[in-house]
Amino acid sequence: MLDIIQLLPDNIANQIAAGEVIQRPASAVKELLENAVDAGATEIRLIVNDAGKSLIQVIDNGKGMSETDARMCFERHATSKIKNIDDLFHIRTMGFRGEALASIAAVAQVEVKTRRPQDELGTFIQIENSVVLKQEPCACPAGTSICMKNLFFSVPARRNFLKSNASEMRHIVDEFIHVAMAFPQLFFSLTSNGQQLFHLEAGNLKQRVLQVLGSQYSSKLVQVKEETDYMNIYGFVGKPDAARKTRGEQYFFVNNRYIRSAYLNHAVGSAFADLISKDSFPLYVLYIDLDPAQVDINVHPTKQEIKFEDEKIVYAFVQAAVKHALAQFSIAPSLDFTLNADIQQLDAVNKPFTEQRKETLSGSQLFKTFTQSHQAHKIEPDEKSELKHWKEFFTAPKTEDISIALTQPEGESNTGFSLYDKPAAHQLAEDTLLLQLHTTYIIAATQSGFLLVHQQLSHERILYERYSTAIHGRQVATQRSLFPVTLTLSPPDAVLLSELLPDLAALGYLVEPFGKDSFVIQGTPADLPQGNEKHSIELLIEQFKHFSSDVKFSRREKLVRCLSRQQAIKAGQQLTQQEMRSLVEELFTCNTPNITPTGSPTYIEFKEDYLDRMFGR
Template sequence: MPDIIQLLPDNIANQIAAGEVIQRPASAVKELLENAVDAGATEIQLIVTDAGKSLIQVIDNGKGMSETDARMSFERHATSKIKNIDDLFHIKTMGFRGEALASIAAVSQVELKTKKADEPIGTYIEIDNSVVKKQEPVAMQTGSSIAMKNLFFNVPARRNFLKSNPSELRHIVDEFIRVAMAFPDIFFSLTSNGQEVFHLESGSLKQRIVQILGNNYNAKMVSVNEETDYMNVYGFVGKPETAKKTRGDQYFFVNNRFIKSAYLNHAVMGAFDEMIGKDSFPMYALFIDLDPSQVDINVHPTKQEIKFEDEKIIYAFVQSAVKHSLAQFSITPTLDFELDSNIQHLDAISKPFTEEKKSSVASSSLYNTFTKKNQAHFIENRSELKHWKEFYEPAAATGNEQQAVDNKTAATNFLPLTHQAQHTSDKLIQLHNTYIAVQTNSGYLLIHQQNAHERILYERFLNAVEGKPIATQRSLFPVTVELTPADAAVLNELLPDMLTLGYQLEPFGSNTFVIQGTPADIEQGSEKNAIEKMLEQYKHFSTDLKYSKREKLMRSLAWQQAIKAGTSLTEKEMSTLINDLFACSSPNITPTGKPTYTEFKKADLDKMFGR
């Protein structure tokens, strides 16, 4: 029997290694940016074409490499960071993987130009599928420029798994932000298809966070800074009012390396306890510095998941640091009472309580009864209260009021078949500006107005994508909306589907869009706010992979446009809402499975009261 075990050729071994290291263009971006940081660069440029599928290029002004180092850097397990096994546990640099450049060269066509400061001329190397095609001297400034072209050109199956360009660009932007935020003293730029997306001048950490996440955080961040002999925690957290429905603006760095940690995130959420809603997420960019020997960063191929030697100490320290900062800046939870704003305009509130009024009240027998000791049970002169029944007897309806009642009684087709014959109500009642009560012969229905409207809108959008596009109302004065680069990449991906749903948006510059038209029921003047809230909700739904992009968009728009709980409705609006709800194919639940109404039987109510 011949021997069957054999060594893999280098190019195949490199492609297998690349499977762990280079999963998509963003993976290569991360490796190349980290190498540029380690090279001591003060300026780093990232240039991508076709979301990195055609070109990813990183240009830096770091220390560069010699001719021998340039050639060696593409060998498997080649690194300048590790010389013995102990070095693995004391790593302070960013890119130390060893097979990163070899993996990149195995799945793309690479061109490297590099030059050291003390050498008169640089080195140019061209590699194709792990094979060096060309090596020659080149004139250039100190630093390195590495370009990888046609990613996965020799592994078509892997290329087929890449997402759309806007989706892949979003991942690239995420990786770029994670490196750029950790090093605010370095200039970074990102150019996509010839258009500059980011231009980040060097400055303070706060300036870098505002440059990346948007100017709305400028005056709404709290500084965190705690130091001990064991570890330091510093950075910024957003004030409670900036909390969002998604985790997007949350960054943890350990020794300047971005990490994902549900454990530490829980610590921060605990610090915000009772200040924000359970379904809200605060913004934070927190940096933990501690001895590298206390951290194991080799537990995951991307180095984004790590293990601490003593997790409990880290957890307690982070939570304490954030709590201390929030308390220091007088950000404490407040009680939120639902007070009707109309109360503030009543005479009793707005007009002064004069001496004349005070003596008039004090002389009444009712006042005396409740202020004399042991007299609360005794009410004298009951004639003063003889008109109490008038509070509970409906006044005679005017002509207009009667017409409104007649219109409502005509709307008998809004209930499911099981209720239509039993419906007896000529009045709809709104409770707490959130629920609508509808009487039936067998009891009553309690409808949640926001849930009901979500179902109505969702089915309207469903009809639109199935061939009945929603009409767009052109804006008389088109509004521009400026987004963060990450959000702009998301919106670019959604533009065709949004047009079907009645939104006409056109790109205008790098991260700016012009809102040319919206659906007719979007209030003029609120278009910008509608787009921003829709994007926030879309990102919230994006954590669920089982739904398509279009499905997430429809759910996001339904949630964003629905009448919110706490909104007062007229009887006509309530009637229309209920008519539309029971015209839906699934009137009983929202797109996310929440009930739109619940039924209370009269028989059950009688039992509750012993009848």
């Protein structure tokens, strides 16, 4: 009988490893940038074409490689970082697994030019599908240039799973930012399709943070710096007014390695607990330095998830450091002892407390009740007590005191509805008077009771169906601006907006590129108030970036949901009779008028028989 277990050939083993390490172009960018940092480079340049699908090139001025090392670096598990097993627990470099270059060579056409400063000639190597096609001496600058072409050319099925160029480019920009922010003392640049997106000069940490996030945060950062024997933490948190309603710019670095940690994110959030609303998220860029033996960074192939030996200590330290920083800069809440000018106008301050006034008050029965010994529980009989009129507080108001009455409309009575069936439209009579309650709800009488309509949720449903129709064919009318507004974004947001431009055009937004990271807003939807176009686009991008849902929605669906939520009239906005009537009538022309896109009810119907039962009739 033949044996059935056999060793995989190296090229197949490398492709399997590539499936774990190189999941998309951004994965290769991360590995190559980290290798350049480990090589001691002071200048690192990243060049990509077609979002990395056709070209990814990293050029550095590091220490380079000898001819033998240049050949060996593409072998499986070849690394210069680990000599024995103990080294695994004291890792301070970025790339150490020894799989990245071998994996890249298995799924792309790779060309390497490298030279050490002490060598006269460098080495050129060309590899395809893990096979060395060419190796020869060459003239090149000191350092290393690695060029990846046609990613996944040997695995067409994997290439088919890649997203659009704009989407893949966003991931590349994210990985670039993670490495660039970890090493502010190095120069980084990113060029895409011949256009330079980033040019980050070497500098200090605050300069790098502002280079990446934008100079608008210059006055909104609070420095964090705490040092102990166990760990050090430094960096910046945003002031409370820099918090956003969506998960904004949040970065954690442990030993200069970007990580994702919901646990540490909660620690920062708890430090801001009394400073920002519960639905807001603080900005932070925090760096933790601690003994590598206290952290395991090899629990995930991308090394972006790590485990601490003692998570509770790290959590408490992060929380305390952020709180201390906020308190130091007078950001934390404190008692305000300054006297409000309005208080000076009160009778208690203005008028003196005369002896006559004192005798009048001290002679009252209520004063004696609370001041005489053992009398705090005493209640006088009705005829003597000053509280004898307490029952009047609970007396029902007279009918004539009610200033607003709801007129019952004439028309057919409506039956109840289920949340899962389209309810019958409620026809409002022309003379029906609508009432706005707490500038949030609209009360509308019906033949069989009344409706309690939530104005914001109802408008969200109306806009959602309108935008859904527009983005799938019937384009929204655009109102051109008399004075177009220029919008400048950070490079990652500029890449995202470029991706959304065709869909925004269908929704009535006319936005055109205007040089590097800038756009001109030429027009907005015709029914949108003019004058706030810039903030509207910025908020839309922020919501879209951090769209949270358990369901994987398409880009268009996410855009429609974000826009309908953003443009809906908010609770607290005063509405006229005509506006309320239009809102209610338009709500019942929707295909699904009773719930929002997220499943919240837009209105509640109170039937007459239910009202009767409430009053025992």
